[in-house]
Amino acid sequence: SQELEQSPQSLIVQEGKNLTINCTSSKTLYGLYWYKQKYGEGLIFLMMLQKGGEEKSHEKITAKLDEKKQQSSLHITASQPSHAGIYLCGADGRQGAQKLVFGQGTRLTINP
Amino acid sequence: DAGVTQSPTHLIKTRGQHVTLRCSPISGHKSVSWYQQVLGQGPQFIFQYYEKEERGRGNFPDRFSARQFPNYSSELNVNALLLGDSALYLCASSFLGLPAGEQFFGPGTRLTVL
Numbered sequence: 289s290q291e292l293e294q295s296p297q298s299l300i301v302q303e304g305k306n307l308t309i310n311c312t313s314s315k316t317l318y319g320l321y322w323y324k325q326k327y328g329e330g331l332i333f334l335m336m337l338q339k340g341g342e343e344k345s346h347e348k349i350t351a352k353l354d355e356k357k358q359q360s361s362l363h364i365t366a367s368q369p370s371h372a373g374i375y376l377c378g379a380d381g382r383q384g385a386q387k388l389v390f391g392q393g394t395r396l397t398i399n400p
Numbered sequence: 401d402a403g404v405t406q407s408p409t410h411l412i413k414t415r416g417q418h419v420t421l422r423c424s425p426i427s428g429h430k431s432v433s434w435y436q437q438v439l440g441q442g443p444q445f446i447f448q449y450y451e452k453e454e455r456g457r458g459n460f461p462d463r464f465s466a467r468q469f470p471n472y473s474s475e476l477n478v479n480a481l482l483l484g485d486s487a488l489y490l491c492a493s494s495f496l497g498l499p500a501g502e503q504f505f506g507p508g509t510r511l512t513v514l
Contacts, residue, residue: 292442321501330404330490330505331443338499376442380500386433387456388500390442 290315292377294391301367302399309362309394311377317357319380321388324373331376334362364396372398402426404493404506412512413481421476421509425493431455432474433503434466435490443490449474450496478511486513 291314323331335344337353350363378388405424431450435443445458449468468474492503
C-alpha cells in the first residue's frame, strides 16, 4: 500500500522567513494534494499536482511535484502568522474508491 | 452555499459504549467518505459511500459501520468503543468520478473515549 512521509514533523520559523515542507511517496503519485488544517478542525484544500515537474502557486505558497512523481515540496515565502497550522499531503489511493492516503502532517508555528 | 456539516461537534463517551456521528454533504454531492484522524497523525480512510452503496472500506474493524440515506447524508457508527477510538472524525463529500483530492471536508467531530 502507498505511504507518504512528511518532513519535518514540526517547524518553528520567525515571521517573514521562508520555509519548505517535503512529502515523499513510496510509490508513483497519480495525484498529490496539499491541505492545511487548523488544530482540531477540517482540512482546507490548497493545491493539486498531477504531472511530473508541475509547479503551482497561490499567494505566497508554491507546491512542486518532481519529475519522477514521488516527491513533492511546499514552499512558503515570507511567512505570516496566518500560515500557522498543520500541513498535510495526500495522495490518490487508487483502489476503486475516492480514497486519500495522507502523510502524518507537519505542524508549522510562526513566531512574531 | 453550506459546506459539509457534521454533528455533534464534540462527544465524550466511555469504553464499551456506542456512538453515532452524522454528516450532511454539500448539496448535489452524492459521495460521502469518512476519515479518522488520531492526534498527531494524518487522517485515515474508513469508508466511502455512494448512492447508499459502500464503495470502499479502509483497514478498520467491524465495530465500525456506516450507512448513507436517500438524501445522501451519512452516519458513522462505532460499537464497543475503545480508548484508541478517541480521534477527530472527518467527513468529506464530492461528486463521484473526480480525483480523490477533490473532496470537501467538514469540520469534524471530536470523539473522546474515557
